[in-house]
Every structure is written in C-alpha cells, then in structure tokens.
Amino acid sequence: MTGMKKKGEVTIYDISRALNISASTVSRGLNNSPQVRKELRKKIMHTAQEMGYQHNKFAANLRQKRTRTLGVIIPRIDSHFMSTVISGMEKVANNSGYQLLISQSEESAALEEANIQALFNSRVDGLLVSLSYETKTKDAFANILRKDIPLVFFDRVFDCGNCVSVVIDNYRAGYEATQHLVDQGCRKIVHVAGSLNRNVYNDRYRGYRQALMDNSMNFDDKMLIITDLGDGSGVSIINHLLNNGTMPDGIFTANDNSAVSLICELKRKGFRVPDDIAMVGFNDDPVSRIVEPNLTTVRYPGRAIGEVAASTMIRILEGTQYEKVNSIILSHEL
Amino acid sequence: MTGMKKKGEVTIYDISRALNISASTVSRGLNNSPQVRKELRKKIMHTAQEMGYQHNKFAANLRQKRTRTLGVIIPRIDSHFMSTVISGMEKVANNSGYQLLISQSEESAALEEANIQALFNSRVDGLLVSLSYETKTKDAFANILRKDIPLVFFDRVFDCGNCVSVVIDNYRAGYEATQHLVDQGCRKIVHVAGSLNRNVYNDRYRGYRQALMDNSMNFDDKMLIITDLGDGSGVSIINHLLNNGTMPDGIFTANDNSAVSLICELKRKGFRVPDDIAMVGFNDDPVSRIVEPNLTTVRYPGRAIGEVAASTMIRILEGTQYEKVNSIILSHEL
DNA sequence: TTTAAATCCGCAACCGATTGCAAAAAAATA
DNA sequence: TATTTTTTTGCAATCGGTTGCGGATTTAAA
Numbered sequence: 152m153t154g155m156k157k158k159g160e161v162t163i164y165d166i167s168r169a170l171n172i173s174a175s176t177v178s179r180g181l182n183n184s185p186q187v188r189k190e191l192r193k194k195i196m197h198t199a200q201e202m203g204y205q206h207n208k209f210a211a212n213l214r215q216k217r218t219r220t221l222g223v224i225i226p227r228i229d230s231h232f233m234s235t236v237i238s239g240m241e242k243v244a245n246n247s248g249y250q251l252l253i254s255q256s257e258e259s260a261a262l263e264e265a266n267i268q269a270l271f272n273s274r275v276d277g278l279l280v281s282l283s284y285e286t287k288t289k290d291a292f293a294n295i296l297r298k299d300i301p302l303v304f305f306d307r308v309f310d311c312g313n314c315v316s317v318v319i320d321n322y323r324a325g326y327e328a329t330q331h332l333v334d335q336g337c338r339k340i341v342h343v344a345g346s347l348n349r350n351v352y353n354d355r356y357r358g359y360r361q362a363l364m365d366n367s368m369n370f371d372d373k374m375l376i377i378t379d380l381g382d383g384s385g386v387s388i389i390n391h392l393l394n395n396g397t398m399p400d401g402i403f404t405a406n407d408n409s410a411v412s413l414i415c416e417l418k419r420k421g422f423r424v425p426d427d428i429a430m431v432g433f434n435d436d437p438v439s440r441i442v443e444p445n446l447t448t449v450r451y452p453g454r455a456i457g458e459v460a461a462s463t464m465i466r467i468l469e470g471t472q473y474e475k476v477n478s479i480i481l482s483h484e485l
Numbered sequence: 486m487t488g489m490k491k492k493g494e495v496t497i498y499d500i501s502r503a504l505n506i507s508a509s510t511v512s513r514g515l516n517n518s519p520q521v522r523k524e525l526r527k528k529i530m531h532t533a534q535e536m537g538y539q540h541n542k543f544a545a546n547l548r549q550k551r552t553r554t555l556g557v558i559i560p561r562i563d564s565h566f567m568s569t570v571i572s573g574m575e576k577v578a579n580n581s582g583y584q585l586l587i588s589q590s591e592e593s594a595a596l597e598e599a600n601i602q603a604l605f606n607s608r609v610d611g612l613l614v615s616l617s618y619e620t621k622t623k624d625a626f627a628n629i630l631r632k633d634i635p636l637v638f639f640d641r642v643f644d645c646g647n648c649v650s651v652v653i654d655n656y657r658a659g660y661e662a663t664q665h666l667v668d669q670g671c672r673k674i675v676h677v678a679g680s681l682n683r684n685v686y687n688d689r690y691r692g693y694r695q696a697l698m699d700n701s702m703n704f705d706d707k708m709l710i711i712t713d714l715g716d717g718s719g720v721s722i723i724n725h726l727l728n729n730g731t732m733p734d735g736i737f738t739a740n741d742n743s744a745v746s747l748i749c750e751l752k753r754k755g756f757r758v759p760d761d762i763a764m765v766g767f768n769d770d771p772v773s774r775i776v777e778p779n780l781t782t783v784r785y786p787g788r789a790i791g792e793v794a795a796s797t798m799i800r801i802l803e804g805t806q807y808e809k810v811n812s813i814i815l816s817h818e819l
Numbered sequence: 820t821t822t823a824a825a826t827c828c829g830c831a832a833c834c835g836a837t838t839g840c841a842a843a844a845a846a847a848t849a
Numbered sequence: 850t851a852t853t854t855t856t857t858t859g860c861a862a863t864c865g866g867t868t869g870c871g872g873a874t875t876t877a878a879a
C-alpha cells in the first residue's frame with residue numbers, strides 16, 4: 152500500500168538471542184532497571200548499540216497506554232505571537248522527553264473540532280489549546296473531558312472547571328493601555344477589538360470601559376469597533392471612523408498588526424501620529440519597534456506563556472502538580 | 486508511575502462481543518472494507534459510535550509499521566519565514582491525514598542530531614529538515630538514510646543523492662538583488678551573509694559575486710561580512726564598516742531582520758537610506774513593508790515551500806511520486 | 820553446614836488492531 | 850437437487866516492548 156517496505160528492524164528479541172538471555176532482561180536492561188546487574192546492563196546497551204537497535208515507541212505506548220506526546224491546537228502558527236508560544240512549548244516539552252503534535256484550526260470551529268478528534272485518536276497524553284475565533288461552546292471537548300485527558304488553555308481560553316488557563320491579565324492590561332492614552336491627554340478614545348466571545352478581547356474591552364469610566368469619560372457604541380484584526384483592517388476602520396464623523400484623538404487596538412495598519416493608513420490620510428491621534432497596540436510584535444513613530448504596545452510574553460503552559464501540563468501528567476490551579480496569570484507591561 | 490489511570494477503553498473486541506461477530510470483521514467494517522457487507526458495516530460503525538469507541542493508532546501502527554506522521558526539524562519556529570513554512574506544511578499534511586512532529590535545533594548541530602534520533606525512534610514515516618547554522622556533515626542522517634526513510638530538505642539543504650531539496654534559486658536571487666543595486670547607481674556594494682556552509686547564504690553570495698563581475702566591479706574581502714543575521718547585527722556591522730573606512734553606497738543583506746537592523750542603525754548614524762546607502766534585503770518579512778523607507782526585498786515564498794515540501798514527501802510515501810527528482814526550485818521575485 | 824534474605828532473571832500474558840488463510844454461507848450455474 | 854462460484858466471516862498469528870510473579874542463584878546470617 153505504501154510502496155515502501157521497511158528494512159528488518161532489530162528488536163529486543165534479536166538482542167536477547169545474541170546474548171542468550173531473555174527479552175525481559177533486555178527490556179529491563181535498556182531501561183536501566185536496577186533489577187539487572189550493572190555489568191549486564193552495560194553489555195546489553197552496548198550490544199543494542201552495536202546491532203543498530205531502535206526502540207519501538209508504538210509497542211511501548213501500546214503497552215503503557217501513554218505516548219509522551221502533547222497535542223497543540225492553535226488558530227494559526229504563522230503569527231509572531233503564536234510561533235513564539237510554540238517555540239517555548241516545544242523547548243520545554245523536548246527537555247522533558249515529550250513531543251508536540253501541532254495543528255491549526257485556522258480560526259474555524261469545525262476544523263478545531265476535527266483536530267481535537269484527530270489528536271484524541273492519536274492518544275495524546277494532554278491537550279494544549281488556544282481557541283479559534285469562531286468557537287462558541289465546549290462541546291467539542293466532551294470526549295477529552297470525559298476521559299480525563301488533561302486540558303490546558305492558553306491565551307484564548309475557556310472558563311472551565313477541570314482545566315487550567317494560562318493568560319495575562321487582559322483586563323488590567325486594557326485598563327492600563329487606556330489610562331496611558333488618557334494620561335497623554337486623549338479625551339476621545341476608540342477601541343478596536345476582536346470577537347468579544349474570546350476572553351482576550353472581552354477582557355481588554357472591559358478594562359478599556361472601566362478606565363473610561365474611572366476618568367469620567369463617556370462611551371458610546373460607535374467607539375467600539377470589532378474586526379478580524381487582520382493586516383488590512385486599517386483602511387476600513389479609518390474609513391468607517393471618517394464616515395461616522397467620530398474621529399478620535401486616541402486609539403487602543405487589540406493587536407499590533409491592526410495598529411501598524413492603522414498607523415500607515417492614518418499617515419496616508421494626513422493625520423499625524425501621535426500628535427493628532429495617539430495609539431496603543433497589543434502583542435509586542437517586532438513591527439511595533441520598527442514602525443515610525445514607535446508604537447506603544449503591551450508586552451505580551453509569548454515564550455513564557457508557552458513554557459508555563461507546557462510545564463504545567465507536564466507536571467499534571469507526572470503527578471507533581473499538587474495544588475489545584477485554575478488559572479495562571481503572567482505579568483505584562485506597557 | 487504517571488499517577489493517572491486511563492479509563493477502560495472501548496476496543497474492537499468489545500464491539501465484536503456486543504454484535505456477536507469477530508473482531509476481524511469489526512476491524513474490516515471500521516475500515517470500510519468491501520469484504521464486509523454494507524449493512525453490517527453500517528451497524529458496526531453505528532455501534533462503535535454508540536459505545537464511544539476510539540481507534541487506537543498505536544496498535545495499528547505497530548502492526549502496519551507506519552505512523553502517518555512526518556518529522557520536521559527546523560532551526561527555530563519563531564521567525565516569520567519558518568512559521569509560514571510550517572503553516573503550509575501542516576495544512577497539506579493535515580489534509581492528507583498526516584500529522585507533524587516538529588522540533589527545533591536552535592541552530593545547534595548537537596540538538597539537531599538528538600532531534601533526528603528522537604524522531605527516528607518515533608518512527609516517523611518521513612523527515613523534513615532545514616539545517617542548523619552549525620551543521621557540517623550529514624553523519625547524523627546515517628540512520629535515516631540506511632533505513633530508507635524519505636528525507637526532504639527545504640530552504641537550508643544538503644546536496645544529497647537520495648533525497649529531495651525544495652529551494653528557491655538563491656544564486657539568481659542574489660544576482661538580481663545585486664544587479665538591482667547596480668541599476669540604482671551603486672558602485673560599491675557590501676554583502677552581509679550568514680554561514681557560507683549553508684547553501685542559501687553561499688548561493689546568494691555567489692550570485693552577488695557574479696553580478697559584480699558582470700558589471701566589471703571589483704570585490705575584496707572587506708566587502709563580505711559574515712554574521713549571525715540576528716536582530717541586533719546592525720550595530721556591529723556598521724561599526725565594523727566605519728572602522729574599516731569602507732563605507733559602501735549599497736548593501737545587499739541575506740535576510741530582512743539584519744536589513745531592518747541596519748537601516749535603523751544607519752539612520753541613527755545620520756546616513757540617509759537609500760540616498761547615501763541603498764539596501765536590498767531578503768525574506769519578505771512583514772517588517773520590510775513597514776520600515777521606512779520601504780525596503781526592497783526578495784520575495785521568499787515560505788508557505789509554498791512548506792506546501793511543496795510536504796506534498797512531495799507525501800507523494801513519495803504513497804508511491805505516487807514517479808519521476809526521480811533531486812531538487813524543486815520555486816520562483817522568487819524582487 | 821543450614822537457613823534466611825537478597826538479588827537476579829525468565830516465563831508467559833498482555834496491550835489492540837491487522838491480515839493471510841480457510842471455512843461457512845449465500846448466490847449462481849448446471 | 851447437486852455443483853461451482855462468489856461473498857462473508859472467523860481463527861489465529863503477528864507486530865515488539867512491558868511487567869507480575871515465581872523460580873534460580875548468590876550472599877549473609879545463624
């Protein structure tokens with residue numbers, strides 16, 4: 152069927168035959184079990200090496216009912232933030248002898264569900280998820296939860312009894328970002344957000360609202376713009392604002408892509424940034440340091456989020472996570 | 486040992502008992518084999534669904550000696566280019582029912598070798614690799630090659646008899662980039678490169694040399710600067726050039742990170758870009774479109790590279806790749 | 820030397836799906 | 850109805866480590 156036949160693999164049985172001992176001893180020897188005397192252990196390993204033996208994970212997995220594999224589902228991997236998260240995760244996992252099975256939901260709830268299913272079938276020991284833009288319910292996770300497969304959400308999370316969330320305090324970050332604009336003298340601040348179904352955007356939005364309120368600034372619906380936050384979102388947002396005649400003197404936007412896009416478009420339209428319109432972004436994309444004028448942005452610790460999510464998961468799996476945590480909040484900074 | 490016991494899994498034996506048929510028929514039924522009559526097939530699937538059956542890939546893998554898993558080794562995942570490549574790969578793989586096992590070499594030959602070994606042990610059906618900065622020999626791939634595990638290199642490749650390479654024509658791209666600078670009136674062009682052990686940098690360098698030669702411009706060693714191309718490389722490069730008194734009027738640099746870094750540093754030192762010094766980058770990072778002045782850059786089709794690499798691998802595995810190819814060259818553009 | 824305690828090792832069952840082979844059942848032909 | 854052909858189904862072996870349990874061997878204690 153594959154058109155490709157495997158070469159004869161060397162098994163522990165071959166080794167046992169070569170050394171004239173039993174396969175169980177070989178297995179124990181290779182696993183460095185104290186049940187096999189040191190000398191013999193060495194001989195086994197040496198012979199294994201010599202014969203080109205390769206451990207077969209499937210046989211082991213089948214028997215042990217675990218895979219040392221973590222499933223990861225993210226919207227997309229090709230964003231600065233996500234690839235940084237994954238990088239941190241991969242490193243931690245690798246150091247602990249785990250491997251990552253990564254799949255992309257492409258912001259689609261259906262694909263997300265298919266991926267959950269596929270990873271479930273692959274018998275991942277645990278699942279690390281950042282939700283798609285579309286996802287509304289946790290139905291898709293029913294199988295996972297039913298079988299007590301540990302579930303860790305990061306960044307875009309669900310509030311969920313039996314699982315852990317790794318996030319930053321988006322509410323506070325949103326508050327601080329808005330306050331920063333107020334401190335700069337802005338009196339009319341627009342917020343550009345993503346889907347309010349996602350905690351990250353909802354929390355930032357709530358922080359923004361609270362900051363306005365605490366500064367006795369009023370808010371109306373026209374000051375909240377919900378978009379996909381894509382690279383090209385700037386044009387339509389600015390047009391929208393111009394048409395509404397509600398040009399603000401400050402914009403707090405929920406990621407850096409859209410911030411950059413907005414800045415470019417504003418400049419094209421003749422506005423000066425930050426003199427006419429001040430701007431705060433979110434995510435600490437490298438672009439934010441390059442674009443002129445430099446963009447104020449909320450530092451989003453992607454690598455740390457990945458590392459913490461992975462190490463938490465591993466502690467849960469190894470049974471060394473004693474306290475029952477529901478969410479882990481990492482620090483951010485402007 | 487894990488502290489976590491699995492719930493009793495439903496197996497084909499449970500189903501066979503429930504339906505009073507043999508496990509082999511259940512297996513065939515679940516695989517939609519025509520050997521089982523349609524009606525029964527449906528009943529089997531239905532019962533499986535109902536009982537919450539989950540296919541166990543390990544048992545299947547163990548028996549079939551294949552995993553439908555592709556190993557991927559890259560220097561780092563947290564760069565725009567690489568994450569785009571991976572994104573394309575993942576999508577293609579997923580569509581064909583394959584999964585990706587991704588690991589990072591962090592530019593270290595030792596870690597790369599460890600990853601090869603780990604993926605080998607995981608019995609990946611094929612291996613997709615972009616080499617680390619350090620790698621010098623193909624020794625680490627000996628096991629892979631010996632067992633005829635298909636090997637596809639992309640971007641940073643080895644010239645290797647039995648495997649495929651997916652690349653762009655870096656030589657021509659280097660030539661064109663240099664020629665572009667010449668056309669802009671540059672008479673003294675410096676090239677900033679990565680390790681010349683890597684084809685990508687070597688080829689670009691050779692293209693650069695050839696372009697100089699074809700324009701009767703001379704070259705001396707001081708005009709080639711080899712660096713790690715990191716985000717912070719600009720400062721030291723400019724200092725180096727200033728100290729040498731060899732300030733050029735054009736720079737062709739082998740990636741966009743360093744280009745941006747260079748531009749920033751040049752501006753800080755009071756040079757005007759591109760009036761005093763023109764610049765061409767490489768990789769088509771989003772930053773290249775944001776930085777001012779806009780950076781001329783070679784469009785590097787990351788997603789396409791990932792897609793082509795993955796689909797080629799899958800064709801090889803499925804035995805539908807008939808022609809014997811050694812390298813696939815994708816097009817680029819300025 | 821005998822007995823008790825440790826240490827080492829192997830037997831054989833097990834994990835769960837796949838598949839060659841052959842028997843059984845059903846359908847087609849004589 | 851008997852025979853051949855075709856379609857369905859089941860038996861049992863297989864993939865390769867892992868591990869509980871008991872037996873064998875060695876060492877220590879009596």
